[in-house]
Amino acid sequence: MSAPGTAPKIVRPYGDTTGDGMVQMSFTLPLPHDKRAEGAALQLAAKMGMDPALLVHAKAMGPDFTFFVVYGAVNHLVDVSAVRVLEREYPLLSAKEVNGAIKSRLRRRLVVVGACIGTDAHTVGIDAILNIKGFAGEKGLEYYREITVVNLGAQVLVPDLVERARAEKADAVLVSQVVTQRDAHLHNTTEMSAAFREAYPAGKRPLLVVGGPRFDEHATDRLGVDRVFGKGTTPGEVASYLVHALIPPRERKSA
Known part of the structure; x- marks a missing residue:
């Protein structure tokens, strides 16, 4: 007992x-x-x-x-005790703190390109993170004054996503995958990560973030991405991660 x-x-x-x-x-x-x-x-x-x-x-x-x-x-x-949990390794920041960190370190707006790729036509996930209406009481990334959001919507071909990311000089690419039949979300994600590796010099590609209800949050290496978010992820979590991943903590300043 x-x-x-x-x-x-x-x-x-x-x-x-x-x-x-x-x-x-x-x-x-x-x-x-x-x-x-x-x-x-x-x-x-x-x-x-x-x-x-x-x-x-x-x-x-x-x-x-x-x-x-x-x-x-x-x-x-x-x-x-044997359950594996991916612990959040970064603090949750307010919108003010996110804006302040981006402005003081990058000295420009952080550019995020988002899409649903392949045949996935379900934009509810990407819209929950990007749209100003947001999700779970939190406003989406469009609300953050220091973040430029380019939402490409649904059924975006991987070459078109890469081309748009290059044109926008994206700091991060966010991809949502809801359709999972025959592991479509895994195939689409690995295709996407391979295309970005081929299109960008080593160490120069944008941050690759994927999310959806059927992803394994531990599968970043296998999928070739930087972060995997599961169901229930909020815009604030994503914004805080972008600051954590793109702005070194020692150079981060309070708003």
């Missing part, structure tokens, strides 16, 4: 009572909805360690697919 007020190191899922191991899971099988499909769903749940498994929802998704929700107990334990 953990001491009062301390978080336990070993935990199991909670459903109806503490430590009962109950979990809920949803998935789709390529089977028409009938009793055989329901049996297949329960078989899959059992193979994944749910015992007993209860089928709580089944719905046909057209003539050839069925969506399921199953509920049951698992025996697996979670070692919280």
